Amino acid sequence: MPAASGGTSRLMAEFGKLLVLFGVVLVAVGLVLVLLGRTNLPIGRLPGDFLYRGKNSTVYFPLATSLLLSIVLSLVLYLINRFRR
Numbered sequence: 001m002p003a004a005s006g007g008t009s010r011l012m013a014e015f016g017k018l019l020v021l022f023g024v025v026l027v028a029v030g031l032v033l034v035l036l037g038r039t040n041l042p043i044g045r046l047p048g049d050f051l052y053r054g055k056n057s058t059v060y061f062p063l064a065t066s067l068l069l070s071i072v073l074s075l076v077l078y079l080i081n082r083f084r085r
Helices: 002-037 063-084
Strands: 050-053 058-061
Touching: none
Parallel strands: none
Antiparallel strands: 050 058
């Protein structure tokens, strides 16, 4: 049984490292969003973003912003993958 215990602690250590990495990435993304929010970029207010304001409700569907972010993130991840090889 001690061998299984050693494997479990190693697994938990790796899982802990993964959680720390996710936390660092989340903080970095949050900081970037805060900094972008202070600029006057029209992210979230692009011409293809739909906004419906009813009497008692508001629906916002950021189609153009989603497409733009998807293209930018795809390019960034492609370049990262390309340079890792």
